[in-house]
Amino acid sequence: MKRAGAVALNTFREAVRDRVLYNLVFFALLMMAAAIFVGQISIGIEELVIKSLGLSAISVIGLLIAVFIGVGLVYKEMDKRTLYALLAKPVRRWEFLLGKFGGLVLTLAVNTVAMAAGLLAALVYVKQHLERTDTVLFVAIYFILLKLMLVVALALLFSCFSTPLLAILYTSAFYVAGLFVEEMRTFQFATPNPAASWLLRGLSYLLPNFENFNVMAAAAHGREIPGALILQNTAYAALYCIIVLLIAAAVFSRRNLK
Amino acid sequence: MAGATIEIENLTKDYPYGFLHLKKKRSLEGLTMQVEDGEVFGFLGPNGAGKSTTIKLLVGLIFPDAGTASILGKPITDIEMHRDIGYLPEQPYFYDYLTAAEVLDYFARFHDLTAADRSERVKRMLKKVGLETAGKIQLRKYSKGMLQRVGLAQAILHDPKVVILDEPMSGLDPIGRREVRDIILELKREGRTVLFSTHILSDAEMLCDRVGVIVGGKLRGVGAPGEIVGMKTQGMEILFELPASTATSTASANAAGILAKAAKTGDRYRLQVTEEELYAALEQLRSAGAKILSVTQVKATLEEYFMHLIEADRAQAAAVEVSGK
Numbered sequence: 001m002k003r004a005g006a007v008a009l010n011t012f013r014e015a016v017r018d019r020v021l022y023n024l025v026f027f028a029l030l031m032m033a034a035a036i037f038v039g040q041i042s043i044g045i046e047e048l049v050i051k052s053l054g055l056s057a058i059s060v061i062g063l064l065i066a067v068f069i070g071v072g073l074v075y076k077e078m079d080k081r082t083l084y085a086l087l088a089k090p091v092r093r094w095e096f097l098l099g100k101f102g103g104l105v106l107t108l109a110v111n112t113v114a115m116a117a118g119l120l121a122a123l124v125y126v127k128q129h130l131e132r133t134d135t136v137l138f139v140a141i142y143f144i145l146l147k148l149m150l151v152v153a154l155a156l157l158f159s160c161f162s163t164p165l166l167a168i169l170y171t172s173a174f175y176v177a178g179l180f181v182e183e184m185r186t187f188q189f190a191t192p193n194p195a196a197s198w199l200l201r202g203l204s205y206l207l208p209n210f211e212n213f214n215v216m217a218a219a220a221h222g223r224e225i226p227g228a229l230i231l232q233n234t235a236y237a238a239l240y241c242i243i244v245l246l247i248a249a250a251v252f253s254r255r256n257l258k
Numbered sequence: 259m260a261g262a263t264i265e266i267e268n269l270t271k272d273y274p275y276g277f278l279h280l281k282k283k284r285s286l287e288g289l290t291m292q293v294e295d296g297e298v299f300g301f302l303g304p305n306g307a308g309k310s311t312t313i314k315l316l317v318g319l320i321f322p323d324a325g326t327a328s329i330l331g332k333p334i335t336d337i338e339m340h341r342d343i344g345y346l347p348e349q350p351y352f353y354d355y356l357t358a359a360e361v362l363d364y365f366a367r368f369h370d371l372t373a374a375d376r377s378e379r380v381k382r383m384l385k386k387v388g389l390e391t392a393g394k395i396q397l398r399k400y401s402k403g404m405l406q407r408v409g410l411a412q413a414i415l416h417d418p419k420v421v422i423l424d425e426p427m428s429g430l431d432p433i434g435r436r437e438v439r440d441i442i443l444e445l446k447r448e449g450r451t452v453l454f455s456t457h458i459l460s461d462a463e464m465l466c467d468r469v470g471v472i473v474g475g476k477l478r479g480v481g482a483p484g485e486i487v488g489m490k491t492q493g494m495e496i497l498f499e500l501p502a503s504t505a506t507s508t509a510s511a512n513a514a515g516i517l518a519k520a521a522k523t524g525d526r527y528r529l530q531v532t533e534e535e536l537y538a539a540l541e542q543l544r545s546a547g548a549k550i551l552s553v554t555q556v557k558a559t560l561e562e563y564f565m566h567l568i569e570a571d572r573a574q575a576a577a578v579e580v581s582g583k
Contacts, residue, residue: 010364014355081349085352088345089340090341256321
């Protein structure tokens with residue numbers, strides 16, 4: 001675990017020293033400024049607009065970082081051969097993968113917390129104070145982070161055996177398909193074709209259910225989110241990440257580094 | 259020499275290629291060899307011979323299709339084996355957003371060293387490879403030679419018993435090559451086993467206790483550099499001077515036959531004769547007024563041996579191709 005930690009810290013350091021990351025944070029801050037501006041011209045619903053825009057910006061920027069940096073996590077190290085000297089050290093391949101995963105999740109967590117602070121600052125600027133119902137925002141942000149963890153795990157898996165471009169396509173396809181898991185579960189009963197029904201049922205369990213993590217509308221309206229959902233989403237994200245990382249480790253453990 | 263530190267038994271590696279990777283190209287075929295404890299072993303071969311493949315197999319970057327290997331008695335699949343080895347990849351490249359000191363500290367973390375020990379070793383290694391003043395510069399600003407030095411430093415940072423270097427002299431200027439040679443000799447003095455691949459034969463002749471020559475994925479010979487090419491003298495070379503004024507005299511006319519065989523550069527001549535012809539040739543040259551500068555034995559060099567193997571291999575490949583038609 002110490003070795004995975006060393007890889008994670010280095011991955012985090014790389015992201016921090018990467019100017020693309022700074023640009024995205026700058027973009028986030030810009031979004032917050034836009035939220036304040038839109039809030040001022042949206043009479044009576046300033047708070048709703050700011051919360052919705054802010055959460056959406058956190059989600060979209062997080063997704064961009066997760067996908068675009070995630071798909072290069074392993075590929076870049078293989079392509080530039082920085083991995084060669086590392087894997088000759090007493091470090092197991094799965095420890096390396098876990099470290100890369102942890103490093104990007106840490107980066108996203110720091111990034112998300114920074115953007116969340118920006119969102120709260122924007123809210124305080126508009127409302128002059130925070131209310132108890134605003135704490136729901138933290139749950140929404142936590143769910144975004146869980147969703148990003150799933151995306152990083154998928155991007156890392158694809159990064160183990162394909163090029164960044166293909167990995168972006170695969171990860172994006174999984175993400176988009178994962179937004180329609182509930183629809184798949186509904187359609188399996190509507191279709192008369194048993195094969196299609198079986199396929200939809202299988203896919204609905206196989207694909208990550210990203211819609212579970214979308215509580216942005218509830219958070220924007222200050223509606224409470226049940227504790228059971230928080231537990232369920234935490235367990236679901238943890239289990240799904242473990243399974244995807246185990247598959248990635250199995251693929252990468254036999255990969256020849258030419 | 260206490261015993262084999264690196265033992266390789268029938269190691270074979272195929273690389274798949276083509277659409278769906280259905281075809282296979284054999285990169286290494288049944289390699290069997292040992293590297294003894296405390297020796298400097300040179301792995302020689304042209305590009306694509308299988309040197310890097312062997313080294314990558316040993317350090318676990320790729321996996322064999324057949325055969326086994328062990329280092330210090332531990333199979334290469336054992337992660338514990340990695341504690342005792344240091345590895346310099348060919349044309350090393352490291353995280354360019356880090357400084358040399360940060361890269362070395364990062365690699366040291368995988369060897370369970372304390373922060374104080376890491377810091378001390380990083381400083382010592384940077385000094386050893388001549389980068390103490392560049393330690394705080396990001397690697398993106400480093401030249402190829404400087405990266406090679408960082409690679410060497412990370413390979414020996416944890417005092418490994420076995421050091422495996424893939425083309426350590428590649429891309430270095432003469433001063434850099436000299437420094438790497440000195441480091442290898444120092445590792446040998448410290449009792450470490452060094453395996454390095456190279457196609458710079460003079461380096462191998464200068465540094466190695468033994469060399470292994472690999473061509474076309476097959477090991478073609480193992481032994482001491484002198485032993486492998488045969489110690490038998492191929493003749494004698496006489497280097498002499500014959501000023502232009504004496505070259506046309508009557509005396510030198512008697513040595514005309516011998517002069518015709520010599521290669522001339524300015525006033526100097528280089529003449530190759532058999533051992534039996536040596537004294538007669540010297541007498542003729544002396545009477546012609548030549549000044550003898552040196553007489554040396556001519557032996558086959560590793561390079562000649564190497565070229566002979568490659569040509570034989572090409573001839574065999576051509577013969578197979580013709581018979582195939």
